[in-house]
Amino acid sequence: xxxxxxxxxxxxxxxxxxxxxxxxxxxxxxxxxxxxxxxxxxxxxxxxxxxxxxxxxxxxxxxxxxxxxxxxxxxxxxxxxxxxxxxxxxxxxxxxxxxxxxxxxxxxxxxxxxxxxxxxxxxxxxxxxxxxxxxxxxxxxxxxxxxx
Amino acid sequence: xxxxxxxxxxxxxxxxxxxxxxxxxxxxxxxxxxxxxxxxxxxxxxxxxxxxxxxxxxxxxxxxxxxxxxxxxxxxxxxxxxxxxxxxxxxxxxxxxxxxxxxxxxxxxxxxxxxx
Numbered sequence: 430x431x432x433x434x435x436x437x438x439x440x441x442x443x444x445x446x447x448x449x450x451x452x453x454x455x456x457x458x459x460x461x462x463x464x465x466x467x468x469x470x471x472x473x474x475x476x477x478x479x480x481x482x483x484x485x486x487x488x489x490x491x492x493x494x495x496x497x498x499x500x501x502x503x504x505x506x507x508x509x510x511x512x513x514x515x516x517x518x519x520x521x522x523x524x525x526x527x528x529x530x531x532x533x534x535x536x537x538x539x540x541x542x543x544x545x546x547x548x549x550x551x552x553x554x555x556x557x558x559x560x561x562x563x564x565x566x567x568x569x570x571x572x573x574x575x576x577x
Numbered sequence: 578x579x580x581x582x583x584x585x586x587x588x589x590x591x592x593x594x595x596x597x598x599x600x601x602x603x604x605x606x607x608x609x610x611x612x613x614x615x616x617x618x619x620x621x622x623x624x625x626x627x628x629x630x631x632x633x634x635x636x637x638x639x640x641x642x643x644x645x646x647x648x649x650x651x652x653x654x655x656x657x658x659x660x661x662x663x664x665x666x667x668x669x670x671x672x673x674x675x676x677x678x679x680x681x682x683x684x685x686x687x688x689x690x691x692x693x
């Protein structure tokens with residue numbers, strides 16, 4: 430009987446994660462795609478509304494997305510959405526803003542310097558660090574090999 | 578059509594991230610860092626520029642575009658200033674995003690309390 434239970438559990442474990450994995454992947458794909466479409470819609474709206482180039486409009490769009498993500502994180506909605514969508518909201522720029530705002534709000538009780546100031550980049554810092562190091566390294570390679 | 582491409586590309590990047598997250602021990606922090614490095618690597622050969630031309634904002638929204646913008650600004654400045662330009666132009670294009678994130682975070686941290 431115990432053996433059967435163990436075997437049963439083994440079979441369940443074997444099948445259960447793959448199903449949720451497929452589900453997670455699907456949710457991440459759809460929500461990530463929706464964020465991309467919202468970005469494109471917003472870019473075209475800004476480009477026609479302010480009569481600016483697409484490049485400038487895309488900067489406006491990124492700032493707007495960061496604002497929305499920060500505000501919703503501060504209001505407390507975004508954490509629930511991130512646990513549901515996972516990478517669908519972490520990989521877009523919204524995840525960057527979310528990590529900063531959630532760290533800021535969480536650590537501000539420890540004071541303005543050692544709380545907020547020291548921890549604001551706690552999660553986003555790795556993105557900036559490895560982004561800058563890799564961009565510098567690849568940029569140097571390209572400059573030396575291809576001449577810019 | 579650009580909306581479909583935006584949806585597919587941005588969704589695809591998130592899909593890859595989710596698959597890595599679920600099937601390895603790497604955390605979200607690892608994945609975003611890897612994606613930023615991937616973005617700057619792809620722009621070394623100007624591949625990411627071509628992707629942006631095809632899919633529009635769908636390629637600018639994922640964190641890979643952060644790496645792309647870093648190296649793009651650095652190389653643009655380097656074409657004028659030589660090797661020092663790499664350091665001078667690094668944050669040229671990403672300054673708006675980082676500054677906005679810092680300012681909004683600071684303001685919201687002042688006014689909002691942590692839940693639970």
